[in-house]
Amino acid sequence: MAVKLDILIEGCRKGDQGSQEKLYRQFKNAMYGLCLQYASSEEDAQDILQDGFVKVFQKIEQVKEPKAFPGWIRRVMINTALERYRSQVLLKRVDDEPYLADEQITEDTLDHLHAETLVAIIQELTPKYRMVFNLYAIEGYNHKEIGEMMNISEGTSKSNLSRARSILQEKVKKVYGNVKVR
Amino acid sequence: MSKEENIRKGFLSGKMAGFTPEPPEEVWTSINGQLNGGRKSRGLIFFIAVAAGLALALTVGIALLSDGPIEDIAERSVISDNADVVGEAQHIEEESMQADPSAGGKSLDRKTEKPAGPERIRRSSLKEKVIVAMEEEISGNQESGTFFAGQMEDLNPAQSEDTVRSMVSEHEVLSRQEEDSLLNLLIPDEPEEILQEEKTRSGKWQVGASLSPQYSYRDVASSNAARNLDANSSESGKLTYAGGIQVNYKPTGRLSIESGLFYNRMGVNIEEYSNFSDGRMFAAMEVVGEGAGNVISISNSMGTVVAEDKSLFVNNYSAKDAVADYHLLTPRALSYNNSAVDGFSQTFEFIEIPLSLKYTIIDRAFKLQLIGGMSTNLLMNNVLSASTSTGTEQVGEFIDLRTFNYSGNAGIGFIYDFAKNFSLSVEPRFRYYLNSINVSDLPPTRPYTFGLQTGVNYTF
Numbered sequence: 001m002a003v004k005l006d007i008l009i010e011g012c013r014k015g016d017q018g019s020q021e022k023l024y025r026q027f028k029n030a031m032y033g034l035c036l037q038y039a040s041s042e043e044d045a046q047d048i049l050q051d052g053f054v055k056v057f058q059k060i061e062q063v064k065e066p067k068a069f070p071g072w073i074r075r076v077m078i079n080t081a082l083e084r085y086r087s088q089v090l091l092k093r094v095d096d097e098p099y100l101a102d103e104q105i106t107e108d109t110l111d112h113l114h115a116e117t118l119v120a121i122i123q124e125l126t127p128k129y130r131m132v133f134n135l136y137a138i139e140g141y142n143h144k145e146i147g148e149m150m151n152i153s154e155g156t157s158k159s160n161l162s163r164a165r166s167i168l169q170e171k172v173k174k175v176y177g178n179v180k181v182r
Numbered sequence: 183m184s185k186e187e188n189i190r191k192g193f194l195s196g197k198m199a200g201f202t203p204e205p206p207e208e209v210w211t212s213i214n215g216q217l218n219g220g221r222k223s224r225g226l227i228f229f230i231a232v233a234a235g236l237a238l239a240l241t242v243g244i245a246l247l248s249d250g251p252i253e254d255i256a257e258r259s260v261i262s263d264n265a266d267v268v269g270e271a272q273h274i275e276e277e278s279m280q281a282d283p284s285a286g287g288k289s290l291d292r293k294t295e296k297p298a299g300p301e302r303i304r305r306s307s308l309k310e311k312v313i314v315a316m317e318e319e320i321s322g323n324q325e326s327g328t329f330f331a332g333q334m335e336d337l338n339p340a341q342s343e344d345t346v347r348s349m350v351s352e353h354e355v356l357s358r359q360e361e362d363s364l365l366n367l368l369i370p371d372e373p374e375e376i377l378q379e380e381k382t383r384s385g386k387w388q389v390g391a392s393l394s395p396q397y398s399y400r401d402v403a404s405s406n407a408a409r410n411l412d413a414n415s416s417e418s419g420k421l422t423y424a425g426g427i428q429v430n431y432k433p434t435g436r437l438s439i440e441s442g443l444f445y446n447r448m449g450v451n452i453e454e455y456s457n458f459s460d461g462r463m464f465a466a467m468e469v470v471g472e473g474a475g476n477v478i479s480i481s482n483s484m485g486t487v488v489a490e491d492k493s494l495f496v497n498n499y500s501a502k503d504a505v506a507d508y509h510l511l512t513p514r515a516l517s518y519n520n521s522a523v524d525g526f527s528q529t530f531e532f533i534e535i536p537l538s539l540k541y542t543i544i545d546r547a548f549k550l551q552l553i554g555g556m557s558t559n560l561l562m563n564n565v566l567s568a569s570t571s572t573g574t575e576q577v578g579e580f581i582d583l584r585t586f587n588y589s590g591n592a593g594i595g596f597i598y599d600f601a602k603n604f605s606l607s608v609e610p611r612f613r614y615y616l617n618s619i620n621v622s623d624l625p626p627t628r629p630y631t632f633g634l635q636t637g638v639n640y641t642f
Binding site: 017020021024025028029030032033034036037045046049050053054057116118119138147151153 | 198199201202203204205206209210212213214216217547599602603
């Protein structure tokens with residue numbers, strides 16, 4: 001039986017390890033799914049998840065209302081992914097990262113169908129397109145907000161979204177184009 | 183509501199809410215370790231797990247080797263793999279059977295918990311996996327899958343929304359909002375829309391100001407090695423500067439054209455002025471004109487200097503009045519009043535109009551560019567100054583320099599976007615004159631500079 005969120009948060013504020021673990025287990029799947037959207041690989045997503053939860057436990061004092069916690073933890077994970085993206089931008093050309101196709105989809109594809117298929121395709125996007133697409137199409141941020149988050153102009157955000165959509169369209173076309181007529 | 187709004191406020195967030203895969207257990211172990219003062223250790227855990235796996239495999243391998251021939255091991259391996267695939271297929275089938283009948287096993291928002299146990303990764307290609315996933319997605323209605331696939335194959339911007347809308351709505355897979363959003367995702371934008379988006383892209387034009395400390399010298403192309411040696415031993419490079427405004431136009435994503443207006447100060451230093459009296463044409467002093475002592479000129483590697491007011495002044499001392507023998511002029515003039523000349527400095531002032539191409543190799547917040555082009559350099563002024571213990575004074579100017587000069591430029595640009603429309607650029611640049619700076623019979627002399635052009639740019 002799930003422990004009430006306010007009790008878990010209070011326990012985490014006091015540094016109680018049991019509460020931390022219970023809170024982690026309560027949110028880990030949803031947050032891992034979110035991290036996978038922003039990552040280029042499972043390892044990348046696990047790093048974001050780990051860094052994100054460490055921040056959650058370190059900054060849980062900021063949560064005033066337990067009701068706000070689900071939104072807050074989601075925001076922490078996205079910020080962690082953004083930080084990781086920014087550091088990759090500074091260190092290397094993230095656009096040219098190869099995509100390890102064979103490691104992206106597991107048998108769970110067949111369980112999660114739409115969502116996992118979509119995540120697999122989104123993961124194929126280069127980091128900057130993936131980031132803009134996720135923030136816009138999934139999180140609902142506008143281009144001005146995305147520009148501020150990613151330190152790019154509003155126009156660049158629009159352009160990146162446009163290109164991300166074009167790439168997604170092509171990928172979907174390719175996939176369906178290869179389905180044999182039965 | 184616009185297409186963009188449909189996407190932004192649409193279906194994907196709801197769809198993704200149902201995506202809840204299980205992270206590996208080691209993530210929590212690492213988080214717990216990190217919270218208790220440790221560092222990120224998932225890599226170590228992974229390493230230990232791999233090492234343990236290898237040890238186990240080695241142990242099993244040794245055991246198998248001791249039990250039977252090598253062929254048996256291969257056979258067992260194949261059997262094991264097949265068993266795994268069969269098991270996997272059964273597992274999928276079972277799950278499909280257990281799915282909610284009302285959703286037909288394909289609900290968009292369903293939350294399926296992943297069964298516990300190690301992940302088994304399929305080794306087929308991504309495309310196959312996605313095809314299988316999408317076929318399964320519309321499984322139970324093979325007709326719809328076939329129809330959808332057939333339609334998607336020829337999807338192009340000319341297709342009406344109605345066609346695709348009927349594809350998705352006919353099978354009642356999506357809600358109206360999801361349907362709109364999927365349409366927006368799948369139907370490419372009209373060319374006008376893309377063009378409009380391209381227009382709104384930032385960075386077409388850029389203006390900025392820059393300053394460049396630089397090292398300036400010249401290249402002498404005399405066939406007379408002795409003259410070259412003489413000139414090179416008596417002359418040296420000089421630290422000067424350049425500065426101005428630059429304008430960049432970016433016609434494509436990575437290529438930009440640069441022009442502008444720059445003030446460019448160049449020159450050389452002459453330390454060994456005693457060479458002026460050795461009588462040689464190159465790096466020598468001579469008297470020209472109507473009579474000895476009337477007009478005094480000095481030629482060196484850069485050109486011919488005529489003394490101001492037809493006389494060479496040092497320390498306000500008119501050299502032509504001092505001596506009749508020009509060979510004795512310099513030492514005597516320069517030592518007048520015990521104010522010995524430390525050296526001469528030749529300075530040329532140009533207005534430069536560059537036309538360069540810049541190619542962006544790395545296009546991130548930090549940009550890296552290759553720069554190459556040509557400049558027209560208009561000579562505005564030139565002076566010969568003498569440095570003495572009492573200061574520097576202008577003692578003459580060159581009379582045989584070209585007014586219009588052309589140079590080739592090459593460099594590397596490091597650009598950092600420190601604000602939305604502002605960037606800082608640091609560009610090591612090399613400039614080399616393509617023509618000789620003087621028009622006299624002297625050997626061709628081509629000035630060059632190494633500069634560090636540092637500027638601030640505004641993009642709009």
